[in-house]
Amino acid sequence: MAQPQGNEQPDVFTRFTTATARVLGHAWVFSAAVAVLVAWALTGPLLAFSDTWQLVINTGTTIVTFLMVFIIQNTQNRDTAALHLKLDALMLELKVSNAKLYDAENEGEKEIERQRARIARAADAGPSEGV
Structure with a gap:
């Protein structure tokens, strides 16, 4: 440590x-x-x-x-x-250029879920999609 x-x-x-x-x-x-x-x-x-x-x-x-x-x-x-x-x-x-991710702990549940879904879609699309 x-x-x-x-x-x-x-x-x-x-x-x-x-x-x-x-x-x-x-x-x-x-x-x-x-x-x-x-x-x-x-x-x-x-x-x-x-x-x-x-x-x-x-x-x-x-x-x-x-x-x-x-x-x-x-x-x-x-x-x-x-x-x-x-x-x-x-x-x-x-x-990582998504400023929303840096402050995600201060977002509401809906915004966090929206970002999670966006990242899941990007992961499914493959490495060419950025976060």
């Missing part, structure tokens, strides 16, 4: 979300979550399946879900932006 050219470090939130997403994406984290759920379920009979017993899992899962939404969205936004940057660089190198 290429190292950044500049001396600029990502901000604290970016470093945090990247590290968190990397750790939480491992199988052992999923296994730990399943173990917590099994332990919680096993305590049900001991605590007479009380409201407090239910509240513990409901509160815990709600908090984790709420926070994970922001972590996932942040990492997804950065991944998407990096992908667009790389695709734009490839398009520039290949001398």
Whole structure:
């Protein structure tokens, strides 16, 4: 993987979300979550399946879900932006002249579908048709 050219470090939130997403994406984290759920379920009979017993899992899962939404969205936004940057660089190198393609992520669904259909037609027509 290429190292950044500049001396600029990502901000604290970016470093945090990247590290968190990397750790939480491992199988052992999923296994730990399943173990917590099994332990919680096993305590049900001991605590007479009380409201407090239910509240513990409901509160815990709600908090984790709420926070994970922001972590996932942040990492997804950065991944998407990096992908667009790389695709734009490839398009520039290949001398793609269709300006609409460079900004396609900001177009509406109808325009994206229109461009997709145009490219599909050009691909079916063969290499003589340009994008």
